[in-house]
Amino acid sequence: MADPTTGLRRPLIGGDKSYADVTREVCAPLERKSPAAWWMTISAALAMLVVGVVAVTYQLRTGIGTWGLNNTVGWAFDITNFVFWIGIGHAGTLISAILFLFNQKWRTSVNRSAEAMTLFAVVCAGIFPVIHMGRPWLAHWVIPYPNARGPLWVNFRSPLVWDMFAISTYFIVSLVFWYVGLIPDLATIRDRAVSKVKKAVTNFFSFGWDGSNRTWHRYETIYLLLAGLATPLVVSVHTIVSWDFATSLIPGWHTTIFPPYFVAGAVFSGFAMVLTLMLVVRKVLHFEDYITLHHVDAMSKVIIATGGIVALAYATEFFVALYSGNEYERFTFVNRALGPYAWAYWIMVGCNIGIPQLLWSKKVRSNVAAVFVISLLINVGMWFERFVIITISLSRDYLPASWATYSPTTIEIATLVGSFGLFFTLFLLFSRFLPMIAIGEVKGVLKYGRPDGKEPRE
Amino acid sequence: MNRRLLVATFGDEEDILAATRRVRETGYSIVDVFTPFAVHGLDTAAGVKPTRLPWVCFALGLSGAVAKLWYQIWTSATSWPVNVGGKPVNSVPAFVPVTFEIMVLFAAVGTVAAFLIVSRLRPGRRPAHVYDRTTDDRFTLVLLQDDAGFDVDAVRRLLQPFGLLDLSERTEIPPEKPPRGSLLVRPGYIGALGGGVILFTLLTYLTPRDFTEPNLMVLPGMVRSVPFDPFAANDIFPDGKTLRMPVAGTIARGYYPIDSSKSVEIADEVRSRYSKLSPGERSRLDERALQVFSTFCQPCHGTSGAGDGLIVGHGYPPPPALTGVSALRLKDGEMFNLITYGRGNMPALGHRVPREDRWLAIRHIRQLQQKAVTTAEGEGP
Numbered sequence: 001m002a003d004p005t006t007g008l009r010r011p012l013i014g015g016d017k018s019y020a021d022v023t024r025e026v027c028a029p030l031e032r033k034s035p036a037a038w039w040m041t042i043s044a045a046l047a048m049l050v051v052g053v054v055a056v057t058y059q060l061r062t063g064i065g066t067w068g069l070n071n072t073v074g075w076a077f078d079i080t081n082f083v084f085w086i087g088i089g090h091a092g093t094l095i096s097a098i099l100f101l102f103n104q105k106w107r108t109s110v111n112r113s114a115e116a117m118t119l120f121a122v123v124c125a126g127i128f129p130v131i132h133m134g135r136p137w138l139a140h141w142v143i144p145y146p147n148a149r150g151p152l153w154v155n156f157r158s159p160l161v162w163d164m165f166a167i168s169t170y171f172i173v174s175l176v177f178w179y180v181g182l183i184p185d186l187a188t189i190r191d192r193a194v195s196k197v198k199k200a201v202t203n204f205f206s207f208g209w210d211g212s213n214r215t216w217h218r219y220e221t222i223y224l225l226l227a228g229l230a231t232p233l234v235v236s237v238h239t240i241v242s243w244d245f246a247t248s249l250i251p252g253w254h255t256t257i258f259p260p261y262f263v264a265g266a267v268f269s270g271f272a273m274v275l276t277l278m279l280v281v282r283k284v285l286h287f288e289d290y291i292t293l294h295h296v297d298a299m300s301k302v303i304i305a306t307g308g309i310v311a312l313a314y315a316t317e318f319f320v321a322l323y324s325g326n327e328y329e330r331f332t333f334v335n336r337a338l339g340p341y342a343w344a345y346w347i348m349v350g351c352n353i354g355i356p357q358l359l360w361s362k363k364v365r366s367n368v369a370a371v372f373v374i375s376l377l378i379n380v381g382m383w384f385e386r387f388v389i390i391t392i393s394l395s396r397d398y399l400p401a402s403w404a405t406y407s408p409t410t411i412e413i414a415t416l417v418g419s420f421g422l423f424f425t426l427f428l429l430f431s432r433f434l435p436m437i438a439i440g441e442v443k444g445v446l447k448y449g450r451p452d453g454k455e456p457r458e
Numbered sequence: 459m460n461r462r463l464l465v466a467t468f469g470d471e472e473d474i475l476a477a478t479r480r481v482r483e484t485g486y487s488i489v490d491v492f493t494p495f496a497v498h499g500l501d502t503a504a505g506v507k508p509t510r511l512p513w514v515c516f517a518l519g520l521s522g523a524v525a526k527l528w529y530q531i532w533t534s535a536t537s538w539p540v541n542v543g544g545k546p547v548n549s550v551p552a553f554v555p556v557t558f559e560i561m562v563l564f565a566a567v568g569t570v571a572a573f574l575i576v577s578r579l580r581p582g583r584r585p586a587h588v589y590d591r592t593t594d595d596r597f598t599l600v601l602l603q604d605d606a607g608f609d610v611d612a613v614r615r616l617l618q619p620f621g622l623l624d625l626s627e628r629t630e631i632p633p634e635k636p637p638r639g640s641l642l643v644r645p646g647y648i649g650a651l652g653g654g655v656i657l658f659t660l661l662t663y664l665t666p667r668d669f670t671e672p673n674l675m676v677l678p679g680m681v682r683s684v685p686f687d688p689f690a691a692n693d694i695f696p697d698g699k700t701l702r703m704p705v706a707g708t709i710a711r712g713y714y715p716i717d718s719s720k721s722v723e724i725a726d727e728v729r730s731r732y733s734k735l736s737p738g739e740r741s742r743l744d745e746r747a748l749q750v751f752s753t754f755c756q757p758c759h760g761t762s763g764a765g766d767g768l769i770v771g772h773g774y775p776p777p778p779a780l781t782g783v784s785a786l787r788l789k790d791g792e793m794f795n796l797i798t799y800g801r802g803n804m805p806a807l808g809h810r811v812p813r814e815d816r817w818l819a820i821r822h823i824r825q826l827q828q829k830a831v832t833t834a835e836g837e838g839p
Contacts, residue, residue, distance in 0.1 A: 019594065019595030020595040023594045144529075152538060153533035153534065154533075155540070156552065157545060158542075162556055165555070165559040169559040169560070169562055169563045173566045184593070188494070188593040191593045204581050207574065208580065208584055208586070213492070214490065215579070217500075219577075221512065225515045225565075225566075225569055233562045236555065236562075439495075440495040447471065
């Protein structure tokens with residue numbers, strides 16, 4: 001997309017800024033008093049969080065019977081939420097690791113927030129399996145440590161154990177990746193800090209960073225290594241999540257397409273969430289020059305691509321059910337589209353296959369409000385995708401005698417609300433206390449596509 | 459020893475690159491270059507040797523993977539082998555996902571730790587070199603004035619074309635005593651922390667405890683669930699009983715309803731079905747019948763059903779002959795019930811032999827009886 005008059009590529013950052021401008025503008029939200037809007041949104045988020053805390057406390061005291069589960073549908077709302085949140089997280093790693101390996105320079109404006117989103121989403125996701133254990137005070141039993149019970153080890157052949165390892169590794173590696181990226185920016189805040197307390201705190205957390213060339217050299221090396229490690233990791237995490245289902249024998253779950261299908265769905269939903277958050281952030285924090293319309297455009301294209309993979313996966317599932325000649329498999333898919341939960345299925349198809357097609361139009365992609373609404377609808381659709389896969393498949397399996405329907409109780413809905421409260425609370429705190437844009441990385445691409453700079457060296 | 463430094467400041471990425479390259483070519487010794495972001499190519503320009511961190515990453519990843527694979531094999535196959543769904547205890551393909559995760563974990567966390575150690579970065583460390591706006595928009599080149607003939611003006615002339623903003627001399631005075639360090643490494647702090655840990659451990663051990671009592675239980679409601687006594691009164695149900703009758707018109711799984719009023723029709727239907735079987739299917743049924751008979755009947759009743767099985771040779775009371783008169787007189791249904799529920803010394807086989815197999819065994823016994831009767835008639839006068 002070179003400019004025909006100058007032969008230069010389009011600049012990544014708008015507004016002809018100097019390095020000092022970048023520092024000042026990105027740090028500005030941390031240095032001014034919290035605006036009233038921030039207090040209002042964090043109050044709302046905290047209220048949602050309180051709802052969730054009350055619900056979780058009640059269900060821990062009373063038991064899993066407070067949920068709408070029954071003998072037939074043993075996994076429903078909580079596992080849906082778990083897979084939903086884990087999926088959200090994947091876009092952060094995709095932006096920070098995979099786009100880094102593919103040298104997509106535009107990622108620098110959004111990677112910090114996207115990685116933070118990953119961390120917070122994984123935190124929200126982790127809550128659900130732990131509550132589902134029923135006796136979460138024994139949650140440490142999933143860790144294979146030498147114990148006084150034999151020692152009795154975990155069953156390393158179980159996908160649920162793999163899941164525990166995958167998600168805790170994912171959280172730790174994402175945290176480390178994110179923090180390594182933060183160190184130089186914390187040093188920037190330290191050097192700008194006026195108050196003594198802030199200086200001491202940022203000095204503690206910036207590890208004494210001084211911008212030495214030797215350190216930068218090593219820093220770049222480990223950043224590349226971490227990106228290389230995080231890329232297969234992110235694919236493995238949702239693959240293993242999909243194995244939770246695929247290794248069982250429930251029609252609708254027992255398919256080999258699940259790993260790629262889940263990974264594509266995760267990236268799809270994650271990018272929708274990144275867009276939702278970024279469109280708000282650029283407006284509220286005045287980052288229009290950093291998160292430009294080109295960023296929105298690029299992310300919309302990723303959504304079209306991954307949404308296409310998801311649509312293909314839906315079609316493949318139906319084709320395989322037909323082609324397999326397996327009556328249970330065939331019934332499951334007819335039941336999805338026409339059974340008692342057909343409304344959920346058609347919400348999923350509408351939001352995940354129908355709505356994103358609007359993004360093919362350049363006009364829609366450059367309309368921020370439209371993209372925002374589409375991203376919200378995709379989030380809804382992807383939540384319903386997990387609900388469709390998990391609940392509908394379980395509710396009608398082999399024996400008609402054991403068929404059952406499921407509907408969530410108030411407690412379950414309150415828990416979901418609480419997880420959103422936790423997510424937004426963490427994100428709002430992040431926006432208040434840490435730079436939302438990777439200052440160092442943005443400075444590195446500032447000259448990109450400008451007449452006084454030159455083409456980026458690779 | 460004090461070092462005399464020359465600090466040159468630039469305002470642009472291109473300038474610092476070109477200036478560093480020129481300074482190095484001219485032969486000055488570069489102490490370090492400080493930049494607000496990673497300037498590509500500056501490492502080679504300043505002559506920094508490539509880092510060996512990738513090797514650290516490789517070694518850590520490899521050791522993580524090997525250790526975790528060994529751990530999984532050891533816990534699953536050696537320490538306490540548990541049969542899970544009849545799968546081999548040492549199912550290596552199932553150990554791949556966790557091995558992979560731990561490899562990534564070790565490699566990622568270990569590499570970052572190694573990076574922090576070699577770069578001497580740690581929480582609370584004060585930056586060793588402080589130059590104005592290094593973390594904002596200034597690029598600083600620090601040279602060592604390594605001999606008395608060091609000409610500052612020559613350097614200034616050399617750097618002027620690269621947009622030099624400022625050139626100043628500095629004397630680096632090595633600290634007389636080691637820096638106080640962060641809160642975490644102060645001796646007093648470590649002492650207080652260590653003392654606290656020791657005190658806590660001592661208190662924990664010295665607190666009198668009763669080991670026969672269970673530990674403190676959090677939310678015990680779910681640890682001890684309270685089921686109803688099956689025979690106790692229960693006001694939840696209208697009839698006041700805890701035990702429930704099956705719902706009308708239902709059958710418990712595993713039970714087979716028999717409508718005795720239609721036994722003749724059923725027998726007719728079975729006979730007509732049997733007559734339609736192909737010879738191959740019939741011989742398969744015969745084989746199965748023989749297999750069932752030799753597994754469950756033959757040890758006591760003998761190969762020919764004469765009541766002379768293996769167990770008789772071991773001193774067990776001989777069972778009745780299947781070819782005897784009383785057995786000949788038994789109807790199929792009676793024989794079926796006898797096999798199902800047992801009688802006298804004969805055990806009940808209903809729960810061990812499937813329904814179809816019991817009928818097949820009866821069929822085999824009938825054939826044996828036929829043979830015995832024919833032989834007896836042949837031997838007769």
